[in-house]
Structures are given as C-alpha cells and as structure tokens.
Amino acid sequence: MSLAIRRHERSGLTVLERLQRIQWLFVVLLITLAGIGAVELYSVAGGQMDPWARAHIWRFLFALGLFLLVAMVDIRMWMAAAIPIYVVTLASLVLVQVAGATYGGATRWLTFGSLNVQPSEIMKIALVLALARVYQSFEAGKASHPKYLVLPLAMIAVPAGIVALQPDLGTAVLLLISGLGVMALAGVHWLYFVGAGLAAAAAAPLAWNALHAYQKSRVLTFLDPERDPLGAGYHIIQSKIALGSGGAFGRGFGKGTQSHLNFVPEKHTDFIFTMFGEEFGMAGGVLVLVLFAGVIVLGLKMSAGVENRFGRLVASGVIMTLFAFVFVNIAMVTGLLPVVGVPLPLISYGGTVMLAMMFGLGLLMSAHVHRRINMPRPLARPK
DSSP states (O other), rough: OHHHHHHHHOOOOOHHHHHHOOOOHHHHHHHHHHHHHHHHHHHHHHHHHSHHHHHHHHHHHHHHHHHHHHHSHHHHHHHHHHHHHHHHHHHHHHHHHHHHHEEEEEEEEEETTTTTOHHHHHHHHHHHHHHHHHHSSSSTTOOSSSSGGGHHHHHHHHHHHHHTTTHHHHHHHHHHHHHHHHHHHHTTOOOHHHHHHHHHHHHHHHHHSOOOOOHHHHHHHHHHHGGSSSTTHHHHHHHHHHOOOOOOTOTTTTOHHHHTTTTTTTTTTTTHHHHHHHHHHHHHHHHHHHHHHHHHHHHHHHHTTSHHHHHHHHHHHHHHHHHHHHHHHHHHHTTOOOOOOOOTTTTTTHHHHHHHHHHHHHHHHHHHHHHTTTOOOOOOOOO
C-alpha cells in the first residue's frame, strides 16, 4: 500500500470505503443462521409466528443494523469507549444484585417496564473490549511480567465472581474463557495458564462445596444421566432421544414429537439445536455447524489481517467468545458437558444475547474495516 493511502487511513476512511471493506459473505452467514433460528422457532411454536419467531426476526433486523453501525465507526472511537462501556456494564451487574428481577430461582435481569436486560451477556463483549484496551496501553512484549497481570486478572475476576453469585455458573465460566483467552492472545506465557489449571484442580474440592445443590446435581447427572431420569437427568435424556430420533435427515419440518409434545424443556432457548436436529436430522445439525465454522474461520482470517494490536485483540477475542458459546451449547445438548443454560447464538430466542453478540461481531468488522488504521502509542504504563 502506498504512503499516500496510509496517510489517508490515519485520518480516517470515507463511508463508501468502509462499506466496500465490509466482509459481506460474513454478513450472509449471520443472516442465514438467524433465518434458521426463525424457522425453528416457528416450528416449535406449532407453526405460529408468535410468541418467538416474529420477535426473533425483528430483534435480528435491529441487531443487524447495530452490527453495521458499529462496523462503520472508527475503531479508535471504540478504543476510547472501551473502559466506560466496561464500567457501566460492571455497575449494571452490581445493580442486578441489588434490584434485579428473579426468574427460575436466578437473579440475572434488570427490568425496564416490559424490557428485560441481562447485563452478564453484555459483559462477555465488554470484557473483551476493555482487556484489548488495557493491552494496547501496555508495553509490547511485556504481557507476561507479573506487574502486567494484576489489572487484567482483576478485570476478569470481579464480573465473573458477581455473575457466579446470581447464580449463573455457565456465564461465569464463559467470562473466564473469554478473559483468559484475550490474555493468551496478548502474549501471556503459557506456563501461567498451566499453573492456574493446577491451582484450580487443587481447589476443586473447595469449589464443589461452594456449588449450589442444583449445580452439584447437574454435574452428577452429567456423569450419570440415569441417576435421576425424571429430575435433573430429564433434560439431557430427552435431548439425546430427540437427536437420535432425527436420524440422518430428520422427521421433517414441524414434525418433531419431542418438541411438539413438550418433552424437551427450554426448547426455544438452550435446546433449540436439539429441536432442529430432530426435524432435520444429522444433515441439518452438520449444516448449522458448517455455517458457524464459516463465521469463525472468516472471523479468524479477518482478525489475523488487522495491523493494530487493539483491533486484533478485539476481533480475535470476539470470535473466541462466539466459539465458546457454540461449543458449550452443542456439547451441553449432546451430553458432552453438564447442562449450564448457555443459548446458541443467533438461533436461540433471546434479545440480550442477540444484541450483545451482534455488537461484538460489529466490533470485529470495525477492526477489519479499519485494519490499517494506526493506533496511538501507549498512553499509560504500569509502574
């Protein structure tokens, strides 16, 4: 690229240039996944647009607009806003503990009239954004120095601890994965993670005693679903039955007996992949996995091409968060992991998850669009 163009990018890109740099195949894959979600939500509602499919479509259209808006904004503006976004989201998590709405025994939502917002879902993206900002300000090549570990670890531990108290162990684990993943991408030495893993294993007995009764039951049921087939093991047993009954090509659209006879709970959220697998079989399940793989591969390719540290960390951190979402949900409904209440992005019903993930993917696209923008030199260095 010529010096003139590099100077032009330092001063910003035109709207047309930004539109031309958007990876439209990536957008098509997102639309396809959301479309699959709408189709399956229509089916599990008995061939009705309400209560889920119509809302899912409108939410996605709004989220798609948000995605494009975020992608068009100069990545340097998101760097400036990173810490404020994190602080506001963290304050929202604290507010949940004080005045949050409780559903199903968990206090995870803030209620504004008829609108319910789950700050923990927003925190998954806010944490990636803030950690990328912190590492942009640190000296390059010094991420493994002990004095550079304290702030990032505190930024991860505080929200993860608050979310675990809600209680929402699944989301707390995803926050840890996202946060520690960004630290690894920033260059923290792998021996730190090995040491943390050994420490976690040593503390496992204490962690087990700290779990709620239902969380212990989920772990024991994961190890032996038949121990309580009508209680804690019911979800995973019915999910496996539904997936198995789908065979190679499924029972057919709208003909899933497990969903229409309400054998599988949370069929429109956590177990939407199970419902799709029953109706469209292994072929349908593989199609969904291929689409997600396409999003992840394109995301990794875009993040690898970002020339500034902040944008590269944001882009790769968001894609890693998406991968964690998909992996945990699919492993959960197939019995490879305990049931932890993690939805399938873009396909499951849920407004906060949809908006948070599309906001994150918009940040990834913004990093790609502005991949050659020069970032300011470090503004602050730990002493």
